[in-house]
Amino acid sequence: VQLQASGGGLVQAGGSLRLSCAASGRTFNSYTLGWFRQSPGKEREFVAAIRRSGGVTYYEDSVKGRFTISRDNAKMTLYLRMDSLKPEDTAVYYCAAAQGVIIATLRSQSSYKYWGQGTQVTVSS
Secondary structure: OEEEEEOOEEEEOOOOEEEEEEEEOOOHHHOEEEEEEEOOOOOOEEEEEEOOOOOOEEEOHHHOOOEEEEEEOOOOEEEEEEOOOOHHHOEEEEEEEEOOOOHHHOOOHHHOOEEOOOEEEEEEO
16 A cells, blocks of 8 residues: 655644545555654654544544544545644654554554655644
C-alpha cells in the first residue's frame, strides 16, 4: 500500500486541523493504521492508531480528548482530527500502515511497514 499525507499547516494555539492520508492498493481495509509525529531533535513518536474496521482506536496520552483518528475504508483514507492544538504539537506528522500488529507493539514505529511522506503541522503560541 502507498500512503500520502496532507492537511498540515500553520495554526494558532487552540485551533484545529484535519490531516488526511490517502492510500492506494486493494487491501486498505486489511491494515491497522497509525499516525506518528516527529519534532526537531526528537525521535518519532506514536500519536494514534485505528484497527481495520475502525471500531477500535488508541491514543498517546497527551492527545487523548483532543485528537480523533478515523478511517473511511470505502474512500481508502485515514484521518486525524486535531482540536485544541498546542505549540508542543508542532511536528511533522506521518501516517503508517501495519498488518498483524498486536496491542503490545502497535505504538512502535517498527511495527509499521508502510509510511507516508509526512505533513508539517506548526502551532504558534
